[in-house]
Amino acid sequence: MELSSFGLLFRLIFAHFLADFILQSKGMANGKRGFQIIKKRRLSTVHKWTYHLSHSLVQAITAYLFAGMWSNWMIPLVIFVTHLIIDYIKIRYFNDHLHAFIIDQILHLLVICILWMGVYSIWSEMAEVSDILFASPKWWAILTVYLLILKPTSLLLALFTRQWREPGMNSTSLQNAGQWIGYLERCLILTFILVGFNEAIGFLLAAKSIFRFGELSKGQEIKTTEYVLIGTLASFTIAILTGLVLRTFLSAYT
Template structure:
């Protein structure tokens, strides 16, 4: 379960606690970049030290924070140097792949699963602890990380300045998408696959008039299918570990 806790910590620090404004500011100001690293460091402080023995925890912590600093600094430099939407989208994907890959490598390289504290051993014995961690990971993924991915995808495939699109990003649309993914995920966890169609139908009815606009219809279809696919795949995969 430690690897899942580390993944939750990464997603919270890199998405939930990194607002759109902070993500934009850290590109142009080293002060805000360091502020993001500080947030990341604080969250991982709580995600590592109570559960991993100090000898392994301190080295694990230093490597994770240092690697995050280096990867984010490299990505920021690439985004500043290149204006291509394809490169910016690719740098975002590679950034996340590298962060998650490093967490996985460190977990197995340091054999963290067998280096846990007595506190973790006690908590792990509590009823439904493992299920709670899996549920938390599912909902953390489909909340902010999925929303950011969809926004980045739109910036890549739709004409226009990506920064301007991020600034004008409609918050109500993001909230609807988040609620949509939560509902779909809950229905899958309850094995109510048939009810997913009603969710999509209700959303389409609310947008019925707007769907007459071809450009809006295309954006709506891409956004909805991507959103539902993320919720569906994430929940189906992680449900196997319950």
């Protein structure tokens, strides 16, 4: 597989993001959902489909222009049809949920990758790469550890800190905010360790701690601060130890 063949892949991905997020106006996005903000009224099915078709056409034209393969009409045709179907299903059945947005983008990118492989007829080469990745213990170890530091670690920390949790302690917090903060911080720590950027862990801990530092002077907030500090240090400890074990395994394997 020549490196130059990736040029088309990146151009198609660029064209997708350009058309989906820059060229698509807020009015068009709302029009696909059947609502016109300016006049504050619901749109008919015909008007909704007009917006759907217009956006898919913009996607197809943008992909065609950036692909630069003027005789290949399969690229804009596939982009137009698949984008129309995927967007309609998302808006019709799932609306604006985060999971729907992520799945929507993954499907669009998957179509682009399949289209790219079809243009260059590199199915066998990509299959070989997939077989290598699938059979590699290193990749499975990395995926396993990243999975481990998400929900399993959150459940472990919840059980560990339950003895200090008081009723109403999280009543003023955003829903699931602490859980997602933990996910992000542990993923960052693990990534820092794997790339050898250990100094960043200290900055991450300092950045998180500074938000709670001012509350130490408030008597009623000391228990909450101590609770958060215990959870933070436990989360950091698990992520660091897990990262060190994984890095040792990867070094020994190579």
